[in-house]
């Protein structure tokens with residue numbers, strides 16, 4: 001198949017024809033989660049965006065090496081160079097080993113990604129397993145005099161870098177503006193400038209996660225890990241580096257600076273970023289009280305949610321928007337996605353019932369070409385989905401005898417639907433069964449609790465207590481209310 005894929009490169013700020021450095025191989029690196037809490041809606045979008053790209057590359061017969069890391073060290077609070085390590089803090093609060101926290105949340109992250117039908121990356125390296133590589137990176141930058149040692153920590157010298165190279169090529173930020181916008185250093189800081197970033201941090205006595213280095217017992221700076229791991233597994237130059245838009249600055253900007261000094265210019269050909277998810281127009285955040293974990297979404301256990309939403313509903317909801325558009329979460333939007341997904345999956349069943357005629361009007365190759373064209377245009381999944389919905393109208397007309405299709409076109413139409421819905425969009429129909437089962441479960445529990453209510457009305461408290469206790473045993477908590485009952489699993 002010829003590849004006409006065009007992809008938006010955040011570095012050039014325009015769509016570019018996708019030409020891998022070493023076809024048919026494609027190197028793809030995506031910044032993975034910092035594993036100190038449950039996976040949330042914000043994690044789902046990059047995972048699904050790059051899963052779509054991964055799946056489409058494979059469909060185009062590229063040999064993809066997809067690296068998605070696990071950040072388990074060096075990511076400090078507020079994405080800054082000071083403050084507690086996010087994982088170290090969680091470990092301290094829960095009196096656990098940091099690696100217990102890492103294992104626990106990595107396992108949970110994997111579980112949620114499996115539910116969302118996100119394919120596993122080829123390699124999933126952990127930052128803590130690549131300390132030596134990060135020390136080597138730091139040494140190279142020090143050797144070239146673009147970093148300085150200060151009180152056992154090593155900082156990248158952004159101002160010096162900017163004199164030779166341009167700092168801010170990815171984010172479009174200008175160092176002079178950063179200079180005027182950053183507050184004055186208080187004289188206590190180890191840094192020459194506020195925007196210098198840590199390559200290595202000396203650990204304070206209470207800091208748990210620490211390794212020996214030529215400079216101090218400490219730990220690597222957050223930006224060092226992705227430079228070190230990306231180039232270790234994908235080579236000095238590789239095709240795509242991706243992540244959420246929130247990582248573009250400073251994380252990816254700093255990676256570019258590190259790579260330029262340590263390896264050379266343009267070590268990553270395409271920078272690809274997915275946009276953010278907002279909740280009712282607001283940024284999602286723990287402090288804003290609108291923070292939704294994936295587990296909450298799948299179980300419906302969050303006051304923001306009117307009901308539970310299946311993982312495939314979430315996946316479809318995310319794919320219905322272009323990855324570079326913002327996506328606003330609301331119950332209405334999710335319920336619309338749920339209906340849309342059901343329509344799409346029902347069409348697959350309808351296709352199985354359609355009888356071809358000797359001659360037919362519908363040309364499936366047109367649909368197939370349009371779907372490919374949508375994906376080739378910077379992964380335009382909403383347009384792809386719109387084409388599939390248009391085809392559903394025809395499919396329904398054929399079923400009711402108002403349109404016709406011959407056998408050859410029916411075969412191609414089925415292939416097109418299966419290819420795009422299951423293989424490329426990565427949707428699954430089994431989840432629908434789970435969600436149908438959930439509905440049955442809801443109705444059964446309501447039925448049992450209505451019987452209990454009747455027993456209570458009849459003053460048959462033995463039966464009513466028995467029902468409540470037995471439900472509690474199997475994990476259903478019943479709450480009596482004035483006008484009836486409420487329950488949750």
Ligand code: ZN
Nearest residue numbers: 031032226251
């Ligand atoms: Zn990263």
